[in-house]
Amino acid sequence: MRELSYAEALREGLRQMMETDPSIFLIGEDIGVYGGAFGVTAGLIDQFGGQRVIDTPISEAGIAGACIGAALTGMRPVGEIQFMDFVTLSMEQLVLQAAKVRFMFGGKAKVPMVLRMPGGSGTGAAAQHSESLENWFVHVPGLKVVMPATPYDAKGLLISAIYDDNPVIFVEHKLLYKTKGDVPEKPYRIPLSQTHVVRQGQHVTVIATSIMVTRALAAADALAKEGIELEIIDPRTLKPLDDAPIIESVKKTGRALIVHEAVEIGGFGGEIAARIAGSEAFDYLEAPIRRLAGLDIPIPYNRELERNTVPQIENIIHEARKLAQTAY
Amino acid sequence: MATAVILPKFGFTLESSRIVRWLVNEGDTVREGDPLCEVETDKVNMEVEATADGVVAGIQYPAGADVPVTNVICYILKPGESADAILAPEHASAVAAESAASTPAPAQPSTSAAQKAANGVPINASPLAIRVAEEHGIDLASVQGSGAGGKITRADVEALIAAKDTPKIRATPAARRIAAENAVELSTVTGTGPKGRIQGTDVTAAVARKPAAVLDMPSAPSSAPEPTPGNRVIKLEGMRRTIATRMQQSFQQAPHTFFEANIDTAGVDALRARLKARNEKLSVTSIIVKACAWTLKRHPYLNATLTGDEITLWSDCNIGVAVALENGLIVPVVHKVDGKSLQTIQTEIDDLAARARSNALRLNDLADGTFTVSNLGMYGIDRFTAIINPPQVAILAVGRAVRQFVPDEHGSPVAKSLVSLMLSTDHRVVDGAQAAQFMADLRLVLEDPMLMLW
Numbered sequence: 037m038r039e040l041s042y043a044e045a046l047r048e049g050l051r052q053m054m055e056t057d058p059s060i061f062l063i064g065e066d067i068g069v070y071g072g073a074f075g076v077t078a079g080l081i082d083q084f085g086g087q088r089v090i091d092t093p094i095s096e097a098g099i100a101g102a103c104i105g106a107a108l109t110g111m112r113p114v115g116e117i118q119f120m121d122f123v124t125l126s127m128e129q130l131v132l133q134a135a136k137v138r139f140m141f142g143g144k145a146k147v148p149m150v151l152r153m154p155g156g157s158g159t160g161a162a163a164q165h166s167e168s169l170e171n172w173f174v175h176v177p178g179l180k181v182v183m184p185a186t187p188y189d190a191k192g193l194l195i196s197a198i199y200d201d202n203p204v205i206f207v208e209h210k211l212l213y214k215t216k217g218d219v220p221e222k223p224y225r226i227p228l229s230q231t232h233v234v235r236q237g238q239h240v241t242v243i244a245t246s247i248m249v250t251r252a253l254a255a256a257d258a259l260a261k262e263g264i265e266l267e268i269i270d271p272r273t274l275k276p277l278d279d280a281p282i283i284e285s286v287k288k289t290g291r292a293l294i295v296h297e298a299v300e301i302g303g304f305g306g307e308i309a310a311r312i313a314g315s316e317a318f319d320y321l322e323a324p325i326r327r328l329a330g331l332d333i334p335i336p337y338n339r340e341l342e343r344n345t346v347p348q349i350e351n352i353i354h355e356a357r358k359l360a361q362t363a364y
Numbered sequence: 365m366a367t368a369v370i371l372p373k374f375g376f377t378l379e380s381s382r383i384v385r386w387l388v389n390e391g392d393t394v395r396e397g398d399p400l401c402e403v404e405t406d407k408v409n410m411e412v413e414a415t416a417d418g419v420v421a422g423i424q425y426p427a428g429a430d431v432p433v434t435n436v437i438c439y440i441l442k443p444g445e446s447a448d449a450i451l452a453p454e455h456a457s458a459v460a461a462e463s464a465a466s467t468p469a470p471a472q473p474s475t476s477a478a479q480k481a482a483n484g485v486p487i488n489a490s491p492l493a494i495r496v497a498e499e500h501g502i503d504l505a506s507v508q509g510s511g512a513g514g515k516i517t518r519a520d521v522e523a524l525i526a527a528k529d530t531p532k533i534r535a536t537p538a539a540r541r542i543a544a545e546n547a548v549e550l551s552t553v554t555g556t557g558p559k560g561r562i563q564g565t566d567v568t569a570a571v572a573r574k575p576a577a578v579l580d581m582p583s584a585p586s587s588a589p590e591p592t593p594g595n596r597v598i599k600l601e602g603m604r605r606t607i608a609t610r611m612q613q614s615f616q617q618a619p620h621t622f623f624e625a626n627i628d629t630a631g632v633d634a635l636r637a638r639l640k641a642r643n644e645k646l647s648v649t650s651i652i653v654k655a656c657a658w659t660l661k662r663h664p665y666l667n668a669t670l671t672g673d674e675i676t677l678w679s680d681c682n683i684g685v686a687v688a689l690e691n692g693l694i695v696p697v698v699h700k701v702d703g704k705s706l707q708t709i710q711t712e713i714d715d716l717a718a719r720a721r722s723n724a725l726r727l728n729d730l731a732d733g734t735f736t737v738s739n740l741g742m743y744g745i746d747r748f749t750a751i752i753n754p755p756q757v758a759i760l761a762v763g764r765a766v767r768q769f770v771p772d773e774h775g776s777p778v779a780k781s782l783v784s785l786m787l788s789t790d791h792r793v794v795d796g797a798q799a800a801q802f803m804a805d806l807r808l809v810l811e812d813p814m815l816m817l818w
Contacts, residue, residue: 319540320537322536322538322563322565323536362556362557362563
């Protein structure tokens, strides 16, 4: 199959949907002539023009608000927040408006919008351009949260998100944009709320999101040489969460390690851990559920400190090995 | 820093010890190795020795207190060190620590009025709570009060006592589920996880050792594989694995002792001859099973099972009879032998053996054995020793009857038929004299089978 980068897969998904559906348009900062801070929308303005690829001033609340308004009138907008950190400026629009309109109007109005944003550290962009804030949105009733880890998932999930009638927070990762993978040319959808077992193994279940899926797979390769087989699970959609495959897997392995980049306290890992502990998988646990996640500090600018703030492959190897050996 | 002296674990199974008396007072100077107090264990009284040179301080339990092993009983201060160096006891709640400043309990059982902190502030507790605490050697400073204004009530103290009395079993959820599914007592399982936590795999291993592991039996034990040239490799699985695991466990864990007696079979032979004349069959095994039940009634320590820390003396005599199969062996059980006639026992043993060979035994046929008889006499074996069938504590190995000359009371040779009975016992439960007395009574009843009527 043909290989595309994560950014190319997203772009192809956007282009193919815009070609078939005139209600879809893009709006964001520098997404037109410049092609987006990470190049996802490069060239789209040439094909679709400034009416459907709209450059805005630095105005995150405006981008979110425009998307909501357009969606209410029947459009399917795809907004872009240049760095996830600045979605903080859109919170009123997203939390109080986008998330609540459909409910408060008794289902008579709907908000079919997608807001794309790159999160994550690793680029030396320091504390205000490196955050992983996905769990803020998981906590809000009315929003869906999607976090693809591969080019294949990025395209399939984006198309599903565009055609979902609810506001979808679509969290990309800066370090994933250049990663490559097989992507079918024809448009396809990956249903939201469909957890994916990425790799089978019988010793430890590793639930990872976004770039941590990639790191967990590398850790699994290393540990396989020691005879430790990790089962890697990627929820892909954090909300609504399809937890059945996670519970099934933990019933098989008896051990669960949850890995995400976002800060551990208040992070999505706590939700996963609680789902496991509250399910029938509890009776199969052979060790405490473990979390491996970001430190409770702003992301440092210094490269070495930055690297040590979020889980790396060697950290996952270490934690998973200890779990497999019942060292906890 | 002050050295904490803990109550040592004097034996594997020891959970707690009672402090008989203190040999030192707070403020006494001791050298490492000096006796500090005398404690009572399940076997003998022992002395707890000082683990450092220094001054005794902060005695945590009065004489008479029952102390869980590894709890701190007192501290030894370095010369010049003040009693402030003593850390708050681990179990003290923050509130108690704050109000009572890590008060050590008085060295001697105190009067109600004496239940106060070292700084003289009385502890806020009901009189009943104080009495109950003193009876159980509980330091009230370590109790968090739930009553009005933080007052310590009797319920608070009793909750602490209950918590101390039930040692918490550390086991993973998986271990608890597997134990429940297989009716395994977690207290009988040894944990291999961190700090001895019981893992699911530990329980699975314990289940494999249980007698009920009959489910492991291959469905067709009689179908022999095709003979092929060269060596054959047979997987250690199914019944073979069950036998391997259980026999290894028994021989490694149970200290076996052996007691042989050669028994004159004249009485048994006469009884069998009379029945044969009436066309009735009575096997040597059946009469030995009956004789064993008769004897076990008089020696209950051999009619027992050992599980964890508990010896169960069974009221019924459920005697297993080892039956050889083509690919292994199985031990069906004749239940309540003591209440059954020889005829019934014979019928049951014939039925069990036939069903064992046709693989038609039920779980119940294998359950609750309290003693086992293994007879290899028909193979011409003179004598042999058998491995105890756990959790039972004794097994009888029967050899063949051999005619030999023995001197009579005048020293003249008399030909007698003698059979070797070899008893194996688990010395954890059965001592030598008990085993010997059992064998003496077994000889008595087998040499004079009429006694079975008694």
